[in-house]
Amino acid sequence: MLLSPLSLRPLRTPLGLGLGLALLASPLGARQDAVPTPAHTPVELVVSGRTSTLVSLEVADVGQTIPKTFAGDKLANVDGFRWFVSRHYALQTDYDAARARHLLALLELAFPHYVEVFGRELPELVDTRMPVVYGASKESLDTALKASGIVWDFGGGGITYEGFETAYQYPSGSLEYHLRYILLHECAHLYQICMNGTARSTPAWWYEGVADALAHHVWETSAQRLTVGVVDKPTINNWYDAGLEAFAREPFRASDILAERRGGRDLGFLLVHYFDTDPLRAARLSVWRDELFRKAEVGARQASSQALVEELFGAEALDRDFERLLGERSSSFRYVDWGFEQDGDALMSYGWPKDGEFSQTNLLFAPGDEPEFDPLRMDYPLHARSELVGAVRRGVAEPTVGCLVGFCENPDAGVAGLALGVEARSFARVLVEARRKLVVDTSALGGERRELELSDGFVEASSATFEIGLTVSLGRDELEVVARTGVGDGIRTAALALPIDRAQRERLLARPLAVLSRDGKHWLTPYVDDARRPEPELAVPAPPNRWRTTLAPELRRLARATWRLGRFAPSSLTSLTKDVEHAALGNAAAQAEARAKLAARSKRLRADVERSGADSERVRAALADLGEPSK
Numbered sequence: 001m002l003l004s005p006l007s008l009r010p011l012r013t014p015l016g017l018g019l020g021l022a023l024l025a026s027p028l029g030a031r032q033d034a035v036p037t038p039a040h041t042p043v044e045l046v047v048s049g050r051t052s053t054l055v056s057l058e059v060a061d062v063g064q065t066i067p068k069t070f071a072g073d074k075l076a077n078v079d080g081f082r083w084f085v086s087r088h089y090a091l092q093t094d095y096d097a098a099r100a101r102h103l104l105a106l107l108e109l110a111f112p113h114y115v116e117v118f119g120r121e122l123p124e125l126v127d128t129r130m131p132v133v134y135g136a137s138k139e140s141l142d143t144a145l146k147a148s149g150i151v152w153d154f155g156g157g158g159i160t161y162e163g164f165e166t167a168y169q170y171p172s173g174s175l176e177y178h179l180r181y182i183l184l185h186e187c188a189h190l191y192q193i194c195m196n197g198t199a200r201s202t203p204a205w206w207y208e209g210v211a212d213a214l215a216h217h218v219w220e221t222s223a224q225r226l227t228v229g230v231v232d233k234p235t236i237n238n239w240y241d242a243g244l245e246a247f248a249r250e251p252f253r254a255s256d257i258l259a260e261r262r263g264g265r266d267l268g269f270l271l272v273h274y275f276d277t278d279p280l281r282a283a284r285l286s287v288w289r290d291e292l293f294r295k296a297e298v299g300a301r302q303a304s305s306q307a308l309v310e311e312l313f314g315a316e317a318l319d320r321d322f323e324r325l326l327g328e329r330s331s332s333f334r335y336v337d338w339g340f341e342q343d344g345d346a347l348m349s350y351g352w353p354k355d356g357e358f359s360q361t362n363l364l365f366a367p368g369d370e371p372e373f374d375p376l377r378m379d380y381p382l383h384a385r386s387e388l389v390g391a392v393r394r395g396v397a398e399p400t401v402g403c404l405v406g407f408c409e410n411p412d413a414g415v416a417g418l419a420l421g422v423e424a425r426s427f428a429r430v431l432v433e434a435r436r437k438l439v440v441d442t443s444a445l446g447g448e449r450r451e452l453e454l455s456d457g458f459v460e461a462s463s464a465t466f467e468i469g470l471t472v473s474l475g476r477d478e479l480e481v482v483a484r485t486g487v488g489d490g491i492r493t494a495a496l497a498l499p500i501d502r503a504q505r506e507r508l509l510a511r512p513l514a515v516l517s518r519d520g521k522h523w524l525t526p527y528v529d530d531a532r533r534p535e536p537e538l539a540v541p542a543p544p545n546r547w548r549t550t551l552a553p554e555l556r557r558l559a560r561a562t563w564r565l566g567r568f569a570p571s572s573l574t575s576l577t578k579d580v581e582h583a584a585l586g587n588a589a590a591q592a593e594a595r596a597k598l599a600a601r602s603k604r605l606r607a608d609v610e611r612s613g614a615d616s617e618r619v620r621a622a623l624a625d626l627g628e629p630s631k
Contacts, residue, residue: 209268234333239269349517368509370395388469406523414520461486568614
């Protein structure tokens with residue numbers, strides 16, 4: 001959320017985890033030069049596409065010494081708050097040092113992706129940091145706001161103030177995913193405001209959409225790894241699933257969002273997703289972004305935006321392509337009942353449903369459907385399947401699905417597992433109760449319920465990891481469940497089966513799955529033969545874009561030159577752009593070949609531009625855009 005200075009209600013006197021944590025205490029009133037420079041609080045990451053992995057992070061606790069930030073002198077010290085600084089951020093908080101370090105780690109992991117989305121790194125970051133004020137409660141954040149002359153009744157967990165160049169947050173709920181989401185979202189606004197002084201030179205669908213797109217993330221605690229720009233993930237807020245549901249209820253066009261006839265966070269997210277998931281569309285949108293940044297027209301942004309979209313994409317062509325894309329897309333998850341976190345491939349349930357019998361998240365995969373690879377389906381790093389879950393297969397005569405159920409947080413409490421044949425809150429159940437009982441229940445489908453008490457040996461073996469793997473096979477006339485636990489040679493197995501008739505089998509084949517939990521915190525990792533492919537090695541650096549392509553700068557230059565020339569763009573330019581776009585989706589050899597081709601054609605391309613028939617100013621600008629080919 002953004003607020004401009006005009007939105008503020010002033011006081012009576014208005015104002016115009018380990019890894020290198022350093023606790024460099026500073027006394028009250030210490031000089032600003034007691035704060036280590038950004039260069040002296042380094043961060044080391046491996047950035048590999050949209051995924052960043054933390055290698056080392058230096059954080060300094062500077063107490064009540066106010067660091068140099070983009071807020072200037074607008075931030076004051078607050079009783080109970082301390083300042084912590086990392087390479088690019090200054091955090092004022094009343095949380096402890098470990099929590100402060102975690103928050104700064106998240107922001108530093110996101111930083112290269114902010115640079116990518118907004119087009120450049122801020123030169124001021126050599127000696128200036130971006131400020132974040134994070135209260136441990138709504139009340140403490142209110143105190144911090146008042147210290148800077150701001151009064152605002154928070155209706156949500158985070159806000160970024162224009163005119164103060166500061167992001168503010170407090171924990172507005174208990175889901176760690178949601179708290180990370182707000183932080184990443186608000187600090188996207190913060191980056192744009194620190195760059196341009198405002199976010200409002202761009203339309204709301206974009207500045208909220210890119211903030212939501214960056215904040216749509218997957219976090220992996222053990223690896224200290226963050227993947228941003230995730231389209232299709234299970235945790236809420238899930239703007240992808242919400243937007244597709246809205247489109248199914250009442251279809252809309254890209255032009256409806258662009259003209260603000262239809263709005264909302266979910267629709268803005270979908271439009272940003274449309275532009276961001278194709279390399280040439282992304283390159284063209286970067287021209288739109290940079291021009292709006294250059295114009296800095298807060299009042300006239302709408303007219304400028306729509307004129308640029310028409311020039312770059314063509315309004316009718318954009319509507320057709322956007323509608324086609326949404327018609328083809330489907331989400332993998334639908335949240336049903338409270339509440340789930342995500343860590344890598346695993347969902348962690350709080351197991352305290354609000355409305356139904358179970359905490360429930362649906363997996364929109366039917367066992368009878370053929371799996372098909374889609375790069376935008378579950379577009380986050382894939383982990384190896386647990387050996388406690390056997391092979392899974394969909395779209396075959398006798399499909400198999402699975403789930404790894406973890407009891408590490410509540411070893412002997414609650415019930416968790418998998419649902420099949422899901423229709424709202426009605427489904428077949430495959431559950432483990434407190435590590436001691438296996439339950440298979442198809443009574444909701446007109447079938448029966450069977451239980452198996454797990455042996456003492458099975459329960460003892462499960463104590464090695466507190467994990468139990470479930471493999472569920474849909475036979476022609478029975479539902480068979482195999483449970484496995486233990487490690488290495490100590491793996492124990494239990495099995496239970498019950499009969500199913502033709503109607504029950506057809507429902508189980510045709511309807512989605514769900515993960516279920518109740519009466520405890522459980523880790524649930526479902527396996528559904530989704531045809532995902534492993535990511536390239538995440539320890540190997542790659543450019544911070546969805547395709548890990550090195551050709552993004554070349555595509556941006558070609559797209560800008562094409563826009564400059566408009567109808568005068570020579571065929572050699574459009575042909576070369578298509579070649580580079582195709583190579584951007586290829587491997588390293590294809591990208592190197594495209595770069596060589598670009599260099600070889602450079603002289604002819606420049607000559608074609610010079611005699612294109614465009615006026616001299618456009619020609620000069622297009623030639624400048626093309627620049628010298630990179631070696």
